[in-house]
Amino acid sequence: MFLINCPYCGERDQSEFSSGGEAHIVRPKQPTELSDDQWAEYLFMRKNIKGVQFERWNHTHGCRKWFNVVRDTSNDIIHAVYKMGEKPPVK
Amino acid sequence: MKNKYSIFSLIKNAFSYHENWQRAWRDPEPKKEYDAIIIGGGGHGLATAYYLAKKHSMTNIAVVEKGWIGGGNTGRNTTIIRSNYLWDASAGLYDHALKLWEGLSQELNYNVMFSQRGVMNLAHNLQDVRDLKRRTHANRLNGIDAVWLNTDEVKKFCPIINTSPEIRYPVLGGTLQRRAGTARHDAVAWGYARGADAMGVDIIQNCEVKGIKRNGDSLEGIETTKGFIKAKKIGVVTAGHSSVIANMVDLKLPLESKPLQALVSEPVKPIIDTVVMSNAVHAYVSQSDKGELVIGAGTDAYVSYTQRGSHDVVEGTLKAILELYPIFSRMKMLRQWGGIVDICPDASPIISKTHIKGLYFNCGWGTGGFKATPGSGDLFAHTIANDEPHKLNADFNINRFISGDLVDEHGAAAVAH
């Protein structure tokens, strides 16, 4: 069970959160302009990184805010959290 | 030729204090070049190599394994084998595997202890009943031996299940596939390894792939911790680490790798002689030949390569176990572990060519790959040897995620008004 430092509420137990997968996959502004290939890329294809990954988490059972987390998926260590819309920290 | 295993060979060797047994497989250094390389020495990878050699006469091949063979999900799963899948494509795939399981010990001359003790899936709400009946009807018409059991029949088949109508989610029935069961996971990897090795396949352990060298859209070979190895064809069977290999050639796959946990109790005398699975009350349990209750927990909902999941998942699983089997409350958890499973959005695998000539992926088995081991190896070998899928794995291509033609085995989300 991780401890996640919600950028709004502070450090809380993992059970209050839910993961939203990889971050910075922006929903295309004009989906109809995309080929099936490009749409599938948005919809399904993931880097699924082993190592430092930028991802989205939601403080589901707290403030209900979505935010970003920089986590190393090879050891689950969280390096940083930042709010939606904020620039990701440089590695 | 390897010496054949039998009771007679055991007796013979007893006289020499078992000091004359041959190696089960060699420990070769990699050659400079192979006709094909399989990355990943788990059950699926070793089976692929075995069938490439056996059925397609490709013996100048190697299996490269980062650690020790069978050390990934092959050695970490709860060994459930069944083929009662809903869609025709899945049923075809898994029943092909099940049929291979039925003769596997003799085929490999290695007792994989395939035990057809039956697998029962329980229904706990009305939508469960609809879904399981739908599956049972489909199975029957597909020639798969699944039958529907009502609550009394469930109780009769496995008397220790709490079928009281008073429990929170009473058992409303279930399906039973009698040909289904369990097998000894390590033996599968070792049996295939021994068989493949005997036909000349090099099994190279402690050899991590660091890169894949390509020239445009064609392959040249792999960079490994034991040097560069040339290969015309490469089959990737690295389960949770599929994306790691895919990222080496900038290939994105529709996969997420998540921790899946399992646990065993201390061993006890036989108390449950079948496999019982419940989706709604998330509890999977069987008993190993050693007497341990083997319990499958769920996956965590986040990507992780740590082989360790959250305690909450284990707690939730045991809560479900005690709901269905309150007699197990005083049993003790002996060992708990995790594996990394690669999950496709439609909960079906990928056994497919890629846009890079000679590069093949066998992945996305999620939480249920063990049962498919022989079938997966056979079909993947076919795909690699012929550069074309077999008709049984044609539907499990990567392109389905582009066209939308998924093989969605999630079933209904059990939502109702």
Place this chain on the structure above:
Amino acid sequence: MLNFITPIMDTKEYSEIKISEIEPILKINLRGKSRDFITKIGKELSIITPVDPNTSSSNEKLSLLWLSPDEWFLYSNDKIHIKNENFLEDKLFKEISKVKLGSVTNVSDHWIMINLTGTKVYELLSTGCPFNFNNFKNSKGAVVQTLINHIDVIIHNKNVNDLNLFVRRSFSEHLWSWMNDSARFI
């Protein structure tokens, strides 16, 4: 007249813990992002809108809890008559939602308020809540949204060993009976 019925309507006492439902209590959910919104609710309610996370402010009649950067939870400190409830809701709705400053939603019956008092209330919470109350205990007015035995709750530290706990109505009976079961062993 229609009967007013809530699921619990009960008080239980254990050694150094008292648990009771308090009703009827007015509860209003307020959402908005702008500075104007924050100023406006402060003005309308004569209360300082708490903008620090996990805090609250109170006046004689009302408490206003921070829930998120754009969400607040307002409740009446005491039992309230339905007429006054409607009056306050309508007034806020008119001054905030109508003028597009944010949203005002009556949630009086969405949440059940349970008051917990006694020196062992934090022990009771520790039977099912992963939140670290070590600092919370000593900060009057602190607010936390968390889980108790997998059920969402809002906990407001009213005073030393005196908490108001809010739980969604449909979960309240289950949580109530679970907490009572816990309290037996404290």
Place this chain on the structure above:
Amino acid sequence: MSKNLRTTNNKFIDQTSRISFKFDGKKLYGFKGDTLASALLANNIHLVGRSFKYHRPRGIMTCGSEEPNAILQVGNDPSMTEPNTRATEIEIYEGLEASSQNCWPSVNFDLGAVNNFFSPLIPAAFYYKTFMWPANFWKLYEYFIRKSAGLGKSPTEPDKDIYDQRYLHCDVLIVGGGISGIMAAKTAAKNNLNTVLIDDKNTLGGTTIFQENECYKINNLYSNKWLKKEIETLKSFKNLTIKTRTSLAAYHNYNYLLARENLTDHLDLNEKKDKIRQRLWKIRSKKVIIATGAMERPLIFNNNDRPGIILSSSIKKYIDYYGVKCGQKVSLFTNNDSAYETAISLNNSGVTVNSIVDIRDKTNSLIVKEVDKLGIKIHWKSSVVNTNGYKKINSIEIMKLSDDGAAVVGKKIKVECDCLGISGGWTPRVHLFTQSGGKLKFRIEDNVFLPDKSKLDQISIGSCNGDFELDEVIKNSVYLTNKFLEINNNDYENLEIISSKEINKKNIWLLPSDKPLGKTKPFLDFQNDSTANDIKLALREGFKSIEHVKRYTTTGMATDQGKLSNMHALGIIAETAGVKMGELGTTTFRPPYTPLTFGAIVGRNVGKFFDITRKTPMHDWHVENKAKFENVGQWKRAWYYPKDNENMYEAVQRESKAARDSSGILDASTLGKIDIQGSDASEFLNRVYTNAWSKLEIGKCRYGLMLNEDGMVYDDGVTTRLSENHYLMTTTTGGAANVLSKLEDYLQTEWPELDVYLTSVTDHYGTVSICGPNSKKILSKVIPDLVLSDEEFPHMSFKNALIDNIKCRVMRISFTGELSYEINIQSSYVKSVWEKCIDAGKEFDITPYGTETMHLLRAEKGFIITGQDTDGTMTPVDLQMDWIISKKKYDFIGKRSLYRSDTIREDRKQLVGLLTEDPKEILEEGAQIVAETNKKPIEMIGHVTSSYFSPNLNKSIALAVVKNGKKLKGQKMFVPMKDKTINVTITDTVFLDKENKRLNA
């Protein structure tokens, strides 16, 4: 108990309170404070079990959690019996009944011992090589294998005990209450840290607490006396919590630890009742100090498994702590100094130590000199090559070691003894450290793996960190604790310490024998019966990795998880394969540290607390009116209301007919309700639903369908425009939480520019739905002021109203196809409104109906239920709901996916109606549909999703999804069942009132 096996020295055991217990049916006595093992030994019972494979007689071997042999069944009650309990851990209590496991008919005469005779035939992993012929006989072989495997017996009735859990947050957690743990705890507490100290024993002090020896002194006191004083001072710290009988089970990431506190296992039978048996502590500690000590290693030599062969340090604990003599004539076999402490303790208690066999060349440490002074015979540079005695050791055979230690030489000496203490050195308990993800390093001098790097805020101190001598334990613990806690104030910096120092070290993993290895049985894993020979066999067969060897030979996989065997297995592998041990690595130590009761992991969430139960505000009314309930997610929903002796079918037929003939009433409170406010609310709805919302008039309602981004139907419901910027959305019951969180996700991450706020009001409103031709009349009685004319209040619109001055909203919407109204009112009043409607409806015979009737009524109208008629693979087009997809909207969630090459196919599976040839025949939901019955393999083209007998049409009706169904209307199809084939015709999905006349009836 045998009087002559107890000493009168009773510092820890209350020899005034005698306790009776039963072992294998025989009544025995012990004292309060005894473990079952110490009590059995005091009764001169060594033989307590049979080994797993060969059924060899086995005795108590240790005094702690590493015990491999003394694994017993405790209790006879079918609900309270516990298998595989370690006699060395359980404290005896009045009424305790224990019995041996894995033997038949008894531990003394076990027929399974015949396996020992066949042992040459059953080496490691023999089962992979045989039982393959004939092919179908495995089932039979397996039956016998399973019967002989397993250890104890599972209970067969539900547990009556209660378990509990607590969360605990602290600054420092110290695991282990030995000398270093106690010093660390006091230091932390003194420096105002919120400190927790746990220990798995019932008293603190570890092994030092019974160390009364001239060679180990602190500030001129015996080390035990000094420590006792320190423990007494701990009580004064309010910020220090001490938990004994509490064992650390698992150390997870982020310093999250699980500890099991045993609360009643040591109590008398009659004291256990109605108390929490075990409590699982879920601990979050900022810092963790591991002080778990070390385990003594056995020695690996021929027949090292006989009852009476005990770890030397355990013999010491039995005599010094429990006052129990493990034998009257003891020999010791060692490779290090610690056996000499045992010799002194035994000698002090009057037990004869007739010989010490030491593999080392002569050594002269302080403690060895002490022993020398006692005149005990020491066989230097010697090894035990064999032991004798079937059920209890009676003699050992000793030979000299060759210079290289690889062989034995010279004359064999036989020494009689009734107990052999063995000591192979010490293994730090690094299990918790590695569980937490820490990496180990290897120290060559004494062959130990020690904690190296960790990513967590933790340290190991004391012997689990490789300090085995008193002065080093103290010095290093103080240094490490100070540094770790960043403090300077430590009481223990200048202690005067006397400590014997070990001078010579020597280790031989597998001791040589005068016989060929194949003829000997040097056991490694005592419980799983694996020997050094098995390890060598595995290596010979090419199993190289330590994990392979472990799995192939099952070494380390018994209930002690290899605590005793792992190091020797590694040593023998390294030696045989010619690899350095440090490079070989270790196997993974997996949680839990000691087996953990399922009940403790689950806590009180069993039975009625298994899962949350959600109830509607009218729940009590449904119960009073004998409703049967359906589980819908966590909700309890009224399913049907049987009258008299009606079965479900009859009740549903009656309810369905009544609803259409006159009026019915349904509790619809469980539907998800989301209050939507904000100036962009309409635009928001445009983006989340497939249809258009901007033009919906205020006061009107509209049905909406929500998709996933993959284009598949996700949820549906009616949304009402309450005012310009204010909507109320309803969702399905099961979808409520997911829809809200999905919508919040889009608002926060994809569309932050939208001015929209969502608030769940699901529980704020209760919903009473009344339908049927008389519903208007009933509503007019309940809310007389409300104008109900079709002009004023048409279908798909809403009105604000008051019932007894309480505000409510009335929606005229219909899921049944009947004229229908839904009253939404604050939940606290809804039961009252419900009763009012029932009263008002009496004259119209208003009939309460449940979810089953609701499902039937909507099926008559062809309305879908997401989750039942859809399964995550259906698009709106597949549902023949093309009309709901706005062609004008640029985008909405899932739109793009509808145009993928497969999704746009025209012959996808589509929702259709089905009528059976025989109108009485009701199809089974889930049944498959085929076009041709003779085709092989049979081709399934679809399945039945909903099926009912319609009392209003007097025939069976069904909904189904069928490949290319749209174009197959009117075609005959088949539903092949197990015993028959049912003929059906594909129809339109609307069976009743296609013109929707009843909505305005």
